[in-house]
Amino acid sequence: MVPLNNSQFFLTSLNRLIESFRRLPGVGPKTAQRLAFYVLKMQEEDVREFSDSLTDLKSQIIYCDICQNISEKVTCEMCVDKSRDDSLVCVVEDPMDIYVLDKAGIYNGTFHVLHGSISPSRGIGPEELRIKQLLERIKKNTNIKEIIIATNLNLEGEATGMYLQQILSHTKIKITRLARGLPSGSDIEYADQTTISHALNSRVDINENIK
Structure with a gap:
């Protein structure tokens, strides 16, 4: 058979x-x-509609010129929302992480998407990520007071977080990291809202730890 x-x-x-x-x-x-x-x-x-939706996804989706999140406009809806606190920037690896963190309902700041993490084994270095855009954003927006590093708690995410910590250490901006409520080795997109809320509320001031 x-x-x-x-x-x-x-x-x-x-x-x-x-x-x-x-x-x-x-x-x-x-x-x-x-x-x-x-x-x-x-x-x-239905097949045609499914096919068209895939085509539209690739042809109409661009990256926001501020936060690098996926968008259908030059500047995404979240970045033009005046009700959000633009003094807070939460740095994540992927667009999906934004929806998970925002869904928790306790964070009203802005985001920045790196579109990946540092991974030497896969040939991905800092240059392949949207880190340059983050630095440019910090220079342009003097209102930014805190950067929250919310990369995944795996080897690649930790390496990326440490790199961000190093390049941002010369600034006067407060640098924090999500609390260890998230399981080690896990991705943010799989965390429940209670865990996310705790991780955000209990975030650690990295600069204080260095001192």
């Missing part, structure tokens, strides 16, 4: 779709097959 996951028996177009789904994080071979066969059963209009 031929196993179902033997892709040589699939039509070329179907196999291409399966392989495309497999590129998504957390999607294994069997899940990719189920998704592909589900698409086959969808109405043509």
Whole structure:
């Protein structure tokens, strides 16, 4: 009996779709097959709408000129929101982290997205991240009083946090780090709101620790 996951028996177009789904994080071979066969059963209009949404996502999404978050405008809605405290800047690795932290409902400052973390094993250094934009932002906005480092608590996130701490140490800005309520080695996007709230409220002043 031929196993179902033997892709040589699939039509070329179907196999291409399966392989495309497999590129998504957390999607294994069997899940990719189920998704592909589900698409086959969808109405043509729904498939077209799905395809258009993917195309629009890539063609219409840009990076905010201030915080580097994904946006459909030059400056994102969060950065133009006058009700937010622009003296606080929370630095995160990915856009998803913003939604997790903001959903906790206790932080009303602004954000800055690095779009990754320092990882020598993957050939990613500080130059590949949006750190230069953060430094330029600090120079332009003299109202910034605190930078909250909210990178993930894994090796890459810790390395990135330490690098940010070093390059920002010469400024008069208060540098803080999320409290250790988050499990070591974890990503912020998987943390619950209670844990996030504690990590934000109990953030540690890095400069004080150095002294």
